[in-house]
Amino acid sequence: MFATPLDADAELRPLNPWHAEEFLANLDRSRQHIAPWVSPSFVATDLDGARHVLQRYADRWARDDGGIWGIWSDGTLVGGVLLVSLNAASGVCEAGCWLEPAAEGRGLVTRAVERLIDWVLVERGLHRVEWQTNAGNVRSIAVARRLGMRRDGVLRDALPGPQGRIDLEVWSVLAPEWRTRRAGSDEPR
Template sequence: MIGGKEVYKAFIDTDIHLSILEPRHASELYEVIDENRSSISEWLTFPERTKEVKDSTTFIEKSLKRFASNNGYWAGIWHKGRLAGSIGFLYIDWDAKKTEIGYWLGDNYLGKGLATKSVERLIEHSFYDLELRKVEINVASKNLKSRAIPERLGFTEEGTIRNYEYLNDEYHDRVVYGLLQEEWRTK
């Protein structure tokens, strides 16, 4: 239990499970980020702010506060007992009954279906356990591998936010994907 709440843990198959990140995972999280810094930084900004284990600890503590206040969380994606990456709800809008899922993996874990299976599990959690109506995934328009995940899972491309962020000396557009509960249930 963390903050009076049952810690979220989900077994996807015999090799993959998700579990809320806790302070005891900070070193392992930092190692995965540090070992994959250049590839993760191609599309995400957090590796540049993650300079030591303490930064991972701070991130996890903030995530646990969001979890305790029922406003999202980050979980580790474990593959055969090793931390492979992370996935989470960036927020939960309880009035609109929607959330946004974010995810990333270390290079050694790409192409194994971990991200797709993990996103699928969080979609199920969103619609069946949390009773949300909509899940969004926002992806850099040029990040074709990441875009393939919502497309594979039946999301609708809802639009593009131009010049969404400045990263690696260029502006990146962001594609917004959405999936409604009724679309998932009829899939």
């Protein structure tokens, strides 16, 4: 097992099927807050559903095409980051996140996604990290901006939503851009 510190009280570590009870408790605390922004298949409503979501990502990790990590603050799972997809052959992946309201405003997601991007682009050698978000999700768009991503465009009416179809914004960062950004950073990694 590994844990990566995010701040004095928070860490990023693997989120596995055996964490299903903690994951479900986290979803219960954040369900209303994240439901408009994440896939309905992610927001499990019972223990079997939570275990299924985590197993789906464990299977993706085993196939080398995705993964999921939790953010724990003071020992409580408060959110996480994920690789929705990872294609080593094409050098492209899609990252995502979720966080319960009580943990917002501390930069946890930004730091966690930075660690994930470092791993994907520097250690794994992929070329592109995508960030797809509902065009109305201002917090997610702010994370993309803080990470130095560029807005590639908008997929109009890309998905059905509760009040009609929604637009998706696609943001990305390329390996050369990330390396340049990291080289100019004074912050230790």
